[in-house]
Amino acid sequence: xxxxxxxxxxxxxxxxxxxxxxxxxxxxxxxxxxxxxxxxxxxxxxxxxxxxxxxxxxxxxxxxxxxxxxxxxxxxxxxxxxxxxxxxxxxxxxx
Numbered sequence: 873x874x875x876x877x878x879x880x881x882x883x884x885x886x887x888x889x890x891x892x893x894x895x896x897x898x899x900x901x902x903x904x905x906x907x908x909x910x911x912x913x914x915x916x917x918x919x920x921x922x923x924x925x926x927x928x929x930x931x932x933x934x935x936x937x938x939x940x941x942x943x944x945x946x947x948x949x950x951x952x953x954x955x956x957x958x959x960x961x962x963x964x965x966x967x
Contacts, residue, residue, distance in 0.1 A: 878892040878934070878935065879892075879935045879936075880937070880938050881936070881937045881938070882937075882938050889935075897922075897923050897941065897945065898920070898923045901918065901919040901960065902915045902916060904949070904953075904956040904957075904959050904960040905919065907959055908955040908959055910956065914953075915956075918949070918952045918956065921952055922948045925948040946960055946961045
């Protein structure tokens with residue numbers, strides 16, 4: 873991103889906004905891939921590609937919700953790894 877911070881508004885509204893953290897997104901996508909038994913290299917590549925796609929989407933946004941991030945991440949993850957995308961989408965329902 874071009875150095876500007878993007879605020880992420882928490883969907884529940886109970887916690888304060890926080891700056892977008894690409895490392896946090898990368899780790900969550902990678903974890904979803906590994907959870908469906910992807911090889912480490914594939915998980916890393918998928919997480920890199922999905923994170924970059926989300927960053928491009930964020931370029932024009934001054935503020936988004938955590939649900940926006942989850943929706944856009946799921947959309948891009950479906951392209952690279954449909955099984956991991958399903959798990960990523962269902963994560964909150966499973967727990």
